[in-house]
Amino acid sequence: MKTKMLLTLAIMTLTALNVSAVSIGAGPSTIDYGSLVKGGYAEETITVSTSGGEDLSCTIEYTGDIKDWLSIDRGTTFTLPANSRADLKAIIQPPEDALNGKYAGAIYIKAAPTTEVTSGAGLIVGAGIKIKITAEITDQEVKSNKLKKTTISNTELGMPLKFTIILQNTGNIKTKPDVLIEVYDDSTRTIKKTYVATPQAEILPTQDGEITAEIPSNGLETGRYTAKVSSGQEEQTVSFAILERGTLSLRGILNKITLNKIWVETGETVKITGEMENAGETEINGARLNIEAYLIDETYQTEKLVKAYPSDETLNIPVGEKTELTAYFTPNAPGRYNLQGTVIYSGKKTTPKATILNVIGAKTNYLPYIITLVVIVIGLAYWLSKRGEDDRTRRFKTIWGDYLGLK
Numbered sequence: 001m002k003t004k005m006l007l008t009l010a011i012m013t014l015t016a017l018n019v020s021a022v023s024i025g026a027g028p029s030t031i032d033y034g035s036l037v038k039g040g041y042a043e044e045t046i047t048v049s050t051s052g053g054e055d056l057s058c059t060i061e062y063t064g065d066i067k068d069w070l071s072i073d074r075g076t077t078f079t080l081p082a083n084s085r086a087d088l089k090a091i092i093q094p095p096e097d098a099l100n101g102k103y104a105g106a107i108y109i110k111a112a113p114t115t116e117v118t119s120g121a122g123l124i125v126g127a128g129i130k131i132k133i134t135a136e137i138t139d140q141e142v143k144s145n146k147l148k149k150t151t152i153s154n155t156e157l158g159m160p161l162k163f164t165i166i167l168q169n170t171g172n173i174k175t176k177p178d179v180l181i182e183v184y185d186d187s188t189r190t191i192k193k194t195y196v197a198t199p200q201a202e203i204l205p206t207q208d209g210e211i212t213a214e215i216p217s218n219g220l221e222t223g224r225y226t227a228k229v230s231s232g233q234e235e236q237t238v239s240f241a242i243l244e245r246g247t248l249s250l251r252g253i254l255n256k257i258t259l260n261k262i263w264v265e266t267g268e269t270v271k272i273t274g275e276m277e278n279a280g281e282t283e284i285n286g287a288r289l290n291i292e293a294y295l296i297d298e299t300y301q302t303e304k305l306v307k308a309y310p311s312d313e314t315l316n317i318p319v320g321e322k323t324e325l326t327a328y329f330t331p332n333a334p335g336r337y338n339l340q341g342t343v344i345y346s347g348k349k350t351t352p353k354a355t356i357l358n359v360i361g362a363k364t365n366y367l368p369y370i371i372t373l374v375v376i377v378i379g380l381a382y383w384l385s386k387r388g389e390d391d392r393t394r395r396f397k398t399i400w401g402d403y404l405g406l407k
Helices: 002-016 114-119 367-386 391-404
Strands: 025-027 030-036 042-050 056-064 070-072 077-080 084-092 101-113 127-137 145-152 161-169 179-185 191-197 208-215 223-231 234-243 252-259 263-265 270-278 284-297 302-310 315-317 322-329 335-345 353-360
Touching: 025 127, 030 042, 030 084, 042 077, 042 101, 042 127, 070 101, 077 084, 084 127, 101 114, 145 223, 145 234, 161 179, 161 191, 161 223, 179 208, 191 208, 252 284, 252 335, 252 353, 270 284, 270 315, 270 335, 284 322, 302 322, 302 335, 315 322, 322 335
Parallel strands: 030 127, 263 353
Antiparallel strands: 025 042, 042 084, 056 077, 056 101, 070 084, 101 127, 145 161, 161 208, 179 191, 179 223, 223 234, 252 270, 270 322, 284 302, 284 315, 284 335, 335 353
16 A cells, blocks of 8 residues: 555655656667778668657767767757657768777667756656667778669650769768779670769768769661679669650740749849759750849839840750759849749740739938038139139128138
8 A cells, every 4th residue: 555655655746846758769779880991981771760749859978988979960969859750870980090899889769758948847758779889990981882772764866865873882981983884785795885983072981872874876876775783793784765856745844933032223233043953854955044134114014125145054954853043134224123034944934923023122221422512612612712802702701611611
C-alpha cells in the first residue's frame, strides 16, 4: 500500500510540474569513417526522426578524443518538426598534426519540446540519442572511386551527345578521376567516338561529384547507339538514339516575371526577372528575355509602347529544368507601366506574362539652387560695399543693409 501511495504521489507531482515525454530516433547507431589521412575529410548521413506531435528543439554534443574533429552541417542546434525526419551530414576533419592510430568518440543528439524550451514551463523530460564514432589516422593514401550513375537522353542529328555522370570518391584523398566514354554503333558494334571527361572540381572523400560531358555527334547517322562509360575498374553502359531533326519537341514556358521593386522614381532602373521552364524533350539554346513597356493613360485607359528591352544574356536550359533570365528597364516618365515579358528561343516565343510597375516623379534637390543664390547675394553685397555712394547703392543698403551687414 505504501509503495502504491508513493508511486501515485510521484505521478501527481510530475503532472503538476508539466512534464513532457519526447519521441526521437536516429540512425545509424555507429559510424566508422575508416582510414583517414591527416588533414583529410569524410562525411556520413545521420537520419533523425520523431513520431511525436510536438516540434523538438535538438542540441548536438560531441565527446571523445575526436570531439574537435566532428561537426554537423546544421550547426549545434536545430528544430525537428513534429512527425517528421531530417538528414544530417556528420563531418569529420582531422587536423594536419593528428597522430596515426585509432580514435573513438560519440555524437549526442538531445531533444526537448520546443514550446517548453521557449516558455521555460515546468520540468522537461528530454531524450537523447548516442551515435558511436570510430576512425583511423594513417599515412597511406587510397585513391578509388565508384561509378554511381550515368544518364544520356536521345538527341537529334547534328546535335551533341550530353552525358551526366555521378562519381563517388571512395578513397581517403580528394581526386579528379577521369572517365572514358566509348560510343558504339548498335548494329556493327564498332567504336564511333572516344572521349575522356574530368570533373570540374576535385571530389572530397565520401562525397559525390558530377561530370557533364558534351560530345559532338558529327560523323554519326540516325540510329541506335550504346555508350560504355568507365572509370578505374567500374563501368556502365547506356543506350540512346540519334533522331531526325525536328523529331524531339521543343517547348519553353515562361512561368512568371517579377520585379525587384514595384515603386520607383523616374530615372531609377528596375530589375526584371523571368522564370523560364524547359518542358520539352530537348535542350533550349539561346533563350532571351524580351520586355515590352507600356505606359498606361489612366484617363483614357490606353497604352503607349515606350520601348522594348531585351536581356543582355542568352542561356541554355536543360530538359526539365528552370532558369532565371533578367532584363532591366529605366522609366523616364512617371505613371503606371504594364511590363509584358516573353522569352525568345530557337525561333519560338513563349506566351507573355505581365506585371505592373508604378513610377513617381523624381524628387527635386533644391540645395544646389539655394547655394548658388546665397553666393550671388553675398558677392553682390561685397561689390556694393566697395563702390562709392550713389542713389541706387544707398537705396540697396537701406533695404538689405540690416540683413547683409552693410554699413
